[in-house]
Amino acid sequence: MLGSALVPSSTHEEMRKIPNNGNLRMTKVAYLLGLFVCLFIYVAYIKWHWASATQAFLGIPEAATGARRGQQALSPPGPAAHGPEVAYGIMFDAGSTGTRVHVFQFSRQPGETPTLTHETFKALKPGLSAYADDVEKSAPGIQELLDVAKQDIPFDFWKATPLVLKATAGLRLLPGEKAQKLLRKVKEVFEASPFLVGDDCVSIMNGTDEGVSAWITVNFLTGGLKTPGRGSVGMLDLGGGSTQITFLPRLEGTLQTSPPSFLTSLQVFNRTYRLYSYSYLGLGLMSARLAVLGGEEGKPAEDGQELVSPCLSAGFRGEWEHAEVTYRIAGQEAAGSLYQLCARRVSEILRNKVHRTEEVKDVEFYAFSYYYDLAANVGLIDAEKGGSLVVEDFEIAAKYVCRTAETRPPPSPFLCLDLTYVSLLLQELGFPGDKVLKLTRKIDNVETSWALGATFHYIDSLSRHKSPAS
Ligand SMILES: O=c1[nH]cnc2c1ncn2[C@@H]1O[C@H](COP(=O)(O)OP(=O)(O)O)[C@@H](O)[C@H]1O
Ligand SMILES: [Ca+2]
16 A cells, blocks of 8 residues: 555556565465464374374274274374373272272373372272162262363363273172173263273273282382382282282292292283282172171172171171171170180181282282271371381280170271281281381372382383384
8 A cells, every 4th residue: 555655556556566476476475374383283283182192102003902093093103203202091909898990191202111100089989889780870970080081181182092891809799690781781871971092991900900910000100110129019908708819920930839829920011020910700809897796798688697707796787788788797605705706707718718828928918908997997007197016916906806896896897807816927928027017008199009000000001002013
């Protein structure tokens, strides 16, 4: 406008053509430049977003994950350009007494061991197996825990974040078809979620994987996996339905004398470990209570009969619900010490069930779950911070609680039974009375459960699946 007003009319026409041509060219250049910038931003965004979210851990072939069709196509090949990559993983622990979600945030420099940067945890009761006869009722709890993950993970990462549920003893102990129905329901809920789900996103984990995964967790958190020279620690987990022991044997004798089903090979973070690991199904604390009471898993007592036990105070009468069955229970009127009578009964239950290894005496052990809860319950450790104790402390506490229960009802009718059981279980496993155990619920603010180890193992196996092709 300003130009044309100043130009004389004779030359106006000609002069106009030039700026017009210039405008046209300028427009084309600007258009192309704009297009190029948009394309660049788009490519950079896609590359950054998907590379950072998926590539290091999760940008794996569809065959390896069985990932939902279409999602892998969004994941571009090639690693992220620079800096640590951030990724998330969601692990559901469907335990026999509760379902828990663990949302892990990882960061990793390309080619290095991932670092755990954050965990969000939430637990719900009861366990999935409580819905065996009405699977629809299991959905709201799963949804509630999924909402925790949604709130925790940035929206842009949802599609690239793997979602996995592994069930333990509760579902192992259910009849196969009932367990499968529950798993199908959970899978349905998972598939309707915005997260990355594979064909194998929902399963029953085998006992050895459970023990080995918890071993990975504790050794990752105590530093033994990152710094191999540092030595490893053993782990003891006492769940409701099953209990695990896992450690890395140093003595050739342990490898030679252990039955093959107690030894397993683990590959993680470029190293191979030959571990001693075993899960005792039915020897979790709740299953052990039922066995001590003389009941059968999943079956109400005939004609509503009372289960009478020498591990309950004489004169005690009550009800106990386990795996959706309510049992009538009562203490036994008997002469003699409650502890001794109970210990005899517990020994019968444990007889010939547990494999003993000498080497456990020399390995540093961490103990979780009901070992922790019980020790905290009777003040052997701080309920918040955890702590250390010697194995014999459980026996001393058992004797004290049982003796007190002879004259007045204990705060929990099962405390005498539970402490006696834990004390004898540890002895059966080969732990001497003076053996120190470390009891932890969290290390560095992360739950000491199999969930982290299982997530690491999953991520690690994916990158191993990936590496031969890349
Ligand atoms: O991630 C966790 N953080 C804290 N405690 C846990 C976690 N997972 C399991 N537990 C504890 O484990 C015990 C119950 O075991 P669970 O329900 O997992 O049985 P299971 O392992 O035999 O299936 C309880 O003491 C519960 O508090
Ligand atoms: Ca458990």
